[in-house]
Every structure is written in structure tokens, then in C-alpha cells.
Amino acid sequence: MADWKQALEAVNIALGAISRFGSLPGVNMIPYIGVVTTAASALQAGLNAGINVAPYVIAIKDTFTGELPSASQIEALRTKIAELEARIDAPLPPREEGEPED
Amino acid sequence: MRKVIIALTLALSLAGCATPAGDLFKVITTTIENPLTTVDIYRVENTYAAALTLADQYRTYCYERPYAVLMTDPVGRPLCERRRRNVRLIQSARLKAGAAVVAARNFIAGNPTLNAASVVSAAWKAVTDFQSAIPGTR
Numbered sequence: 001m002a003d004w005k006q007a008l009e010a011v012n013i014a015l016g017a018i019s020r021f022g023s024l025p026g027v028n029m030i031p032y033i034g035v036v037t038t039a040a041s042a043l044q045a046g047l048n049a050g051i052n053v054a055p056y057v058i059a060i061k062d063t064f065t066g067e068l069p070s071a072s073q074i075e076a077l078r079t080k081i082a083e084l085e086a087r088i089d090a091p092l093p094p095r096e097e098g099e100p101e102d
Numbered sequence: 103m104r105k106v107i108i109a110l111t112l113a114l115s116l117a118g119c120a121t122p123a124g125d126l127f128k129v130i131t132t133t134i135e136n137p138l139t140t141v142d143i144y145r146v147e148n149t150y151a152a153a154l155t156l157a158d159q160y161r162t163y164c165y166e167r168p169y170a171v172l173m174t175d176p177v178g179r180p181l182c183e184r185r186r187r188n189v190r191l192i193q194s195a196r197l198k199a200g201a202a203v204v205a206a207r208n209f210i211a212g213n214p215t216l217n218a219a220s221v222v223s224a225a226w227k228a229v230t231d232f233q234s235a236i237p238g239t240r
Binding site: 063074087 | 140149150151152154173185192193
């Protein structure tokens with residue numbers, strides 16, 4: 001439990017550091033800073049709800065400590081993404097009685 | 103003595119112009135690497151995967167029980183009352199996020215020396231929009 005909390009903290013610190021770097025006058029190498037910091041809220045929301053997003057938090061944290069993702073890690077992530085996409089995109093069951101229209 | 107002077111003069115003249123010339127050559131021949139790399143898109147993909155996990159959890163939670171039963175649940179009711187509409191919004195935002203992530207990934211893979219800031223930025227925005235479409239994460 002403590003691991004992902006520390007990881008999220010590390011990610012937030014790293015994103016904050018990038019944000020400060022991006023706000024320096026004349027430095028505009030990373031123009032997507034504004035949305036990066038808000039993206040962390042998805043991770044926070046998942047952790048708060050007890051949903052297992054810890055592996056993703058830890059994976060992001062590792063990129064800030066100089067560890068580059070291996071080809072197998074990238075492949076595994078993309079496989080998981082495809083699996084989740086298929087579950088979310090699956091057609092909805094028929095509308096039930098009392099259930100409002102879209 | 104004359105040979106030494108000539109050699110010294112030659113050496114000094116070469117040294118004098120070798121540095122700027124060498125630097126110029128280095129500048130001309132150095133490949134300018136993309137400041138945004140596979141690590142950047144890997145971060146986006148992990149955030150996207152986290153949002154997908156939340157979306158999947160929402161859909162599962164709101165569809166594992168009959169609608170009538172959910173509406174008697176003080177937690178389930180506010181979260182799932184408009185479950186059909188919410189899942190459709192999630193699906194729509196998910197399609198955009200997935201497309202933006204793949205576009206950024208392909209751009210970086212295919213253009214290692216071009217600036218990928220705009221496509222990575224678009225991917226981040228699409229992923230955060232997707233995340234915002236998931237009830238409970240706003």
C-alpha cells in the first residue's frame with residue numbers, strides 16, 4: 001500500500017518539476033505541461049477509489065528515475081490497453097425497464 | 103629551426119581554426135534528436151491505461167446488477183442512474199483518446215528527429231478528456 005503512495009508522490013513531484021521547468025521564461029520545450037499535471041488526477045482518483053492503477057503509477061515513476069521501459073514492458077502495456085479498450089467498447093446490453101434513454 | 107617554426111605556425115593556425123570549424127562541422131552533422139521520446143508517450147500510455155481501468159471499473163459496477171436493484175442502492179443510484187448515457191460518453195472519449203495515443207506513438211516511431219510536441223500534447227489532452235468523462239473522477 002505504501003509503495004504506490006510513495007510512487008504517486010514521486011510522480012507528482014516529477015510532474016511538478018517539469019511544470020516549473022516549462023514555466024521558465026524562454027523555455028518551451030515541453031508545451032504539454034498543463035495537461036500532464038491534470039492527468040495525474042486520474043491516477044489519484046483510481047487510488048482513492050481502491051482501484052488497482054498502482055502498476056501504472058509505478059511505471060511512470062520509474063521513467064523519472066532514469067529507467068527506460070523495456071520492449072517487453074511496452075508490449076505488455078499495449079496488450080493490456082487493447083484488452084481494456086475491447087471491454088469498454090463492447091456493445092451495451094439492452095435497456096432495462098425504468099432505465100432512461102441515452 | 104625553420105622547420106620547427108613552420109610546423110609550429112601550421113599547428114597554431116590549424117588549432118586556431120580547428121575549434122570553430124570543428125564545432126561548425128559538429129553542428130552540421132549532429133542529428134537533432136526529438137526532445138520528446140518514447141518515454142514521453144510511455145507516460146501518456148500508462149495514464150491512459152489507468153483511465154481505462156477506471157472506465158472499465160465504472161462499467162462493470164453499473165452493469166453487474168439489474169437497474170432496478172441499483173436504484174435502491176444509495177451509492178449505486180447517483181453513480182449509475184444515467185449509466186447508459188455515461189458509458190456512451192466514455193466510449194466516445196475513449197475512441198478519441200485511443201486514436202490520439204496511437205497517432206503520437208506512430209509519429210515518434212516514424213519521425214525520430216522531428217518535434218513531436220504537438221502530437222504528444224494532443225494525446226495528453228485526449229487522455230485527460232477521456233478521464234473527465236468517467237463519473238467519479240471529475
